[in-house]
Amino acid sequence: MSSDPKLERIAKGNALALCATGTWTASFAPVLERMVADAEKLAGSPQSIFIDVSEVAKLDTFGAWLIERLRRSLTHGAVEAQIAGLSANYSSLVDEVRRVRATPVVETSTVTITGMLEQIGRAVAGVGGTVAGLIDMLGAVLAAGFRVLIHPRSFRLTSTVHHMEQVCWRAVPIIVLITFLIGCIIAQQGIFHFRRFGADIFVVDMLGVLVLREIGVLLVAIMVAGRSGSAYTAELGSMKMREEIDALRTMGFDPIEVLVLPRMLALVLALPILAFLGAMAALYGGGLVAWLYGGVDPEAFLLRLRDAISIDHFIVGIVKAPVMAAVIGIVACVEGLAVQGSAESLGQHTTASVVKGIFFVIVMDGVFAIFFASIGM
Amino acid sequence: MAGEIQNPIIRVRDITVQFGATRVLDGLNLDVKRGEILGFVGPSGAGKSVLTRTIIGLVPKVAGSIEVFGVDLDSSNTSQRRNVERRWGVLFQQGALFSSLTVRQNIQFPMREYLRVSQRLMDEITMAKLTMVGLKPEVADRFPSELSGGMIKRVALARALSLDPDLVFLDEPTSGLDPIGAGDFDELVRTLQRTLGLTVFMVTHDLDSLYTACDRIAVLGNGKIIAAGSIADMQASQHPWLRQYFHGKRARAVMG
Numbered sequence: 001m002s003s004d005p006k007l008e009r010i011a012k013g014n015a016l017a018l019c020a021t022g023t024w025t026a027s028f029a030p031v032l033e034r035m036v037a038d039a040e041k042l043a044g045s046p047q048s049i050f051i052d053v054s055e056v057a058k059l060d061t062f063g064a065w066l067i068e069r070l071r072r073s074l075t076h077g078a079v080e081a082q083i084a085g086l087s088a089n090y091s092s093l094v095d096e097v098r099r100v101r102a103t104p105v106v107e108t109s110t111v112t113i114t115g116m117l118e119q120i121g122r123a124v125a126g127v128g129g130t131v132a133g134l135i136d137m138l139g140a141v142l143a144a145g146f147r148v149l150i151h152p153r154s155f156r157l158t159s160t161v162h163h164m165e166q167v168c169w170r171a172v173p174i175i176v177l178i179t180f181l182i183g184c185i186i187a188q189q190g191i192f193h194f195r196r197f198g199a200d201i202f203v204v205d206m207l208g209v210l211v212l213r214e215i216g217v218l219l220v221a222i223m224v225a226g227r228s229g230s231a232y233t234a235e236l237g238s239m240k241m242r243e244e245i246d247a248l249r250t251m252g253f254d255p256i257e258v259l260v261l262p263r264m265l266a267l268v269l270a271l272p273i274l275a276f277l278g279a280m281a282a283l284y285g286g287g288l289v290a291w292l293y294g295g296v297d298p299e300a301f302l303l304r305l306r307d308a309i310s311i312d313h314f315i316v317g318i319v320k321a322p323v324m325a326a327v328i329g330i331v332a333c334v335e336g337l338a339v340q341g342s343a344e345s346l347g348q349h350t351t352a353s354v355v356k357g358i359f360f361v362i363v364m365d366g367v368f369a370i371f372f373a374s375i376g377m
Numbered sequence: 378m379a380g381e382i383q384n385p386i387i388r389v390r391d392i393t394v395q396f397g398a399t400r401v402l403d404g405l406n407l408d409v410k411r412g413e414i415l416g417f418v419g420p421s422g423a424g425k426s427v428l429t430r431t432i433i434g435l436v437p438k439v440a441g442s443i444e445v446f447g448v449d450l451d452s453s454n455t456s457q458r459r460n461v462e463r464r465w466g467v468l469f470q471q472g473a474l475f476s477s478l479t480v481r482q483n484i485q486f487p488m489r490e491y492l493r494v495s496q497r498l499m500d501e502i503t504m505a506k507l508t509m510v511g512l513k514p515e516v517a518d519r520f521p522s523e524l525s526g527g528m529i530k531r532v533a534l535a536r537a538l539s540l541d542p543d544l545v546f547l548d549e550p551t552s553g554l555d556p557i558g559a560g561d562f563d564e565l566v567r568t569l570q571r572t573l574g575l576t577v578f579m580v581t582h583d584l585d586s587l588y589t590a591c592d593r594i595a596v597l598g599n600g601k602i603i604a605a606g607s608i609a610d611m612q613a614s615q616h617p618w619l620r621q622y623f624h625g626k627r628a629r630a631v632m633g
Contacts (some may be wrong), residue, residue, distance in 0.1 A: 025541070026488075026492050026494065026540065026541060027492070029492060029493065029494040029495075029498060030493055030494070030495070033494075033495055033498055060541035060573070061502060061505055061506070061509075061538075061541050061573070062494070062498070062502060062541065065498075065501055065502055065505050066498070069501070089574070092568075092571055092572040093572040093573060095572075096505075096508075096509055096568075096572050097505055099508055100501075100504055100505045100508045101504070101508070101514065340522060341476060341520065341521065341522020341523075342476035342477045342520060342521070342522055343475075343476045343477050344476070344477030345477075
């Protein structure tokens with residue numbers, strides 16, 4: 001049924017007829033475009049031109065537009081190209097296409113050095129905005145927290161418990177597994193290198209101090225930022241996209257109180273618990289490796305551990321956990337509420353949530369290290 | 378292909394769709410004729426969208442067969458299926474525009490995939506489609522989140538039409554539009570059906586659309602087609618739901 005389209009030139013006395021035949025549809029678009037471009041060179045000839053489409057077997061928007069394009073380029077001054085032999089079926093389609101205004105397309109995205117510099121400048125200026133946004137959210141969360149303290153009945157217990165389950169209970173297996181493995185690796189590396197100096201037993205000191213003070217909480221915080229921070233951003237972001245947050249607001253609810261506060265609270269409670277479990281798992285893993293690989297039996301390990309660490313080490317570690325949780329939560333919620341209408345924006349903000357969350361966790365850890373060093377803990 | 382002209386463009390036979398224990402469609406039969414606008418009505422939750430999605434292949438069916446353009450979609454191979462998909466366009470209820478692409482990119486997306494067309498022609502056709510659905514060329518570089526509900530529907534229709542399909546599925550095209558906008562949309566569907574020779578399968582709740590745009594109406598109830606025919610047939614029907622639907626307060630208002 002479909003035959004190759006053709007555009008033949010037939011001179012009829014003083015006039016020139018362009019006879020279109022065959023199938024003028026999208027599947028033949030490249031051929032059609034070439035033929036039309038060829039025929040457009042006739043523009044400027046003094047002959048009057050008409051385009052005969054009576055033999056066209058099939059026409060769609062693409063074909064109709066190309067005929068219209070040809071008609072427009074052959075029309076100049078007083079000489080107007082005509083379309084002839086249009087069947088009733090297709091005349092309304094051609095009429096429709098004739099209404100199209102040819103607006104030149106302006107492509108705006110060009111990469112220039114000034115454009116790149118501008119982007120860098122905007123990004124740097126945006127840092128201030130980020131910090132302000134975080135402080136803003138911190139204030140809003142605290143204000144909502146105080147409101148809930150004054151009116152305890154507005155506290156959303158169910159929601160908080162639900163989020164506790166999501167970020168704490170369900171995170172336990174993976175957190176314990178990973179910290180256990182990290183404990184094993186620290187012990188193995190310690191024993192391997194300390195053995196050369198005959199200082200195998202000091203691996204217990206290293207493990208205890210490192211795990212309780214730093215690795216335990218830092219590692220868990222980074223994992224929580226990746227696991228729960230991203231989830232918070234995605235949840236809030238998709239709610240924002242579907243106007244659910246606007247709906248809450250119009251019903252007289254404060255989204256911070258309803259959505260952000262329970263999530264923040266759940267995270268602030270969850271991270272110390274997870275950090276504690278993580279530290280225990282890491283010590284257990286380290287102890288196991290010290291026993292099986294280093295020959296330090298469990299009794300000796302525990303004795304040494306009791307000498308090496310004090311409660312201070314544990315406190316230094318665990319005190320950091322709620323603060324880090326607050327930072328992760330605030331970053332995640334700010335990013336979630338900043339999501340715009342598109343799926344791409346949701347992806348960008350979820351990425352930003354994890355990256356910024358981890359960055360701020362490490363910055364906080366550094367600040368704490370300086371603080372504890374200066375108070376001598 | 379010659380037989381295709383007499384045969385219905387969509388032939389649905391005895392299809393059954395089940396979600397868990399609930400049977401949504403139960404041995405349903407339906408024919409859609411070439412070149413007609415079929416309005417598809419039924420109570421909320423009766424499975425109108427489910428049938429549409431089953432025909433398009435988004436919902437699996439338990440039993441029955443579906444033929445579109447004379448191709449049985451179950452026994453067809455990938456290239457046959459591709460060929461069928463290329464010849465239909467779908468307007469989803471919420472528009473389902475790709476949110477990270479501009480209007481222009483949304484409309485050109487199927488063209489890029491299926492056709493070998495120069496960028497210039499694609500841009501020109503995009504403008505033609507936008508004009509056809511009654512939008513200004515200026516919206517071409519906007520993102521879907523910057524459009525109003527009615528504009529989203531129009532852009533989604535332009536995307537559904539971008540490959541010049543023979544068949545379009547419209548899922549509640551006028552829901553969420555103001556009466557004037559909805560009226561324009563009905564008019565638009567009519568015009569496009571005339572100019573492009575479309576067959577339209579339209580799920581709707583809008584009585585105005587049924588009166589002004591549709592050639593034939595099919596009514597879904599209890600998982601089956603309980604009636605199909607012209608608007609006059611519907612009004613004459615004694616089925617209780619149809620009586621309520623076409624003789625209720627709102628129907629009388631429409632008939633004036």
